[in-house]
């Protein structure tokens with residue numbers, strides 16, 4: 001049940017500390033504030049300081065001095081002709097993030113980035129999660145088209161010591177999904193402390209596309225972290241998010257990754273609680289082939305890719321012209337994120353084809369809705385359509401199979417607060433941004449979309465096939481969790 005005490009505590013503390021925590025929380029996303037660099041500890045001169053907000057004091061480390069790991073693939077414990085079954089523990093673990101330091105983390109299976117789960121379109125997976133924490137946990141498969149009972153609704157938790165089997169039918173096109181905690185009020189902290197991992201769903205249609213595969217198909221989780229001098233994770237829901245300045249790439253700070261001089265498929269995920277990644281390769285082309293919902297209709301040539309929290313962007317990068325012994329740095333607006341070191345020759349057989357995965361035709365919508373995202377009048381919480389999240393309230397009822405257009409507004413232009421929007425269970429098409437065409441890379445199916453302050457985005461979705469309650473929310477996790485920028489829909493017959 002809803003923990004009223006916790007809500008009151010958060011509200012009371014936020015009240016005592018005035019609006020500043022929320023304003024800081026929000027402004028951490030904007031480009032005008034904060035410098036992100038994993039190896040130096042900037043202070044934000046002239047900016048308001050708030051109580052209980054420490055600086056990032058991560059152990060000093062030269063950039064590109066640790067290797068980027070590729071998360072281990074989880075092995076099924078049982079396989080039948082139609083189904084793979086897995087067991088995965090949600091457990092505390094001491095992990096190595098900074099060399100020579102053991103960091104206390106919350107993990108799936110003992111690693112800071114959980115094991116990768118490999119799925120195939122049309123072949124179901126069941127995962128038994130055992131909660132070895134001392135508090136509630138649960139699992140949301142972000143981007144998954146799954147029954148409500150397996151969606152990880154914020155109120156549908158696995159109690160401490162308990163377990164739960166989630167069933168994923170995988171009846172959806174291939175895509176880079178990810179799994180993370182979604183317990184109401186705890187998700188921001190749980191994810192920040194390590195409850196995140198990849199779930200790679202391979203589509204029927206991918207084999208014929210000649211995309212880089214095997215060791216040349218690499219999931220890369222980008223996120224921000226914050227640590228004390230002993231390498232321990234610092235988290236507060238009231239944190240100044242612009243102080244989360246450590247770049248973590250698959251769980252290591254500013255790593256290097258050895259590559260062959262050939263094409264790679266990189267599945268970029270922004271798993272940050274807050275903060276965009278706008279990345280480039282110093283002018284080198286990134287051919288975007290997929291977004292949240294999987295393959296785009298056609299490849300899109302990019303020099304810079306913006307990934308907001310929860311979003312994925314898959315890019316094909318060709319290193320064949322890079323001399324062996326040279327490097328290519330992945331940079332963001334806040335500094336170098338990681339380095340690709342070309343250490344051997346490579347061979348491949350051509351780039352992605354001109355046609356990847358045609359979009360399904362857009363059915364005619366029969367319902368239109370407005371979703372308004374904004375800071376509450378008393379500045380204590382964030383609202384969707386004038387209300388904070390109430391798990392006992394259904395905000396919209398949708399007849400199964402209905403096609404709807406939602407226009408999502410970010411009404412926080414006064415504060416300049418970034419939001420984005422994540423819809424559970426279905427994938428949507430981005431129709432337009434204030435009447436203008438969607439951004440590059442938004443041509444396919446998505447489940448999370450950036451909504452900058454003062455703008456609106458129209459999306460279209462068809463709400464099948466699963467009945468029941470699903471949430472939609474801002475994916476900046478302090479907004480949606482502690483500060484309640486979340487609502488729920490019920491799909492009915």
Ligand SMILES: [Cu+2]
Pocket residue numbers: 418419420474475476479480485
């Ligand atoms: Cu938000």
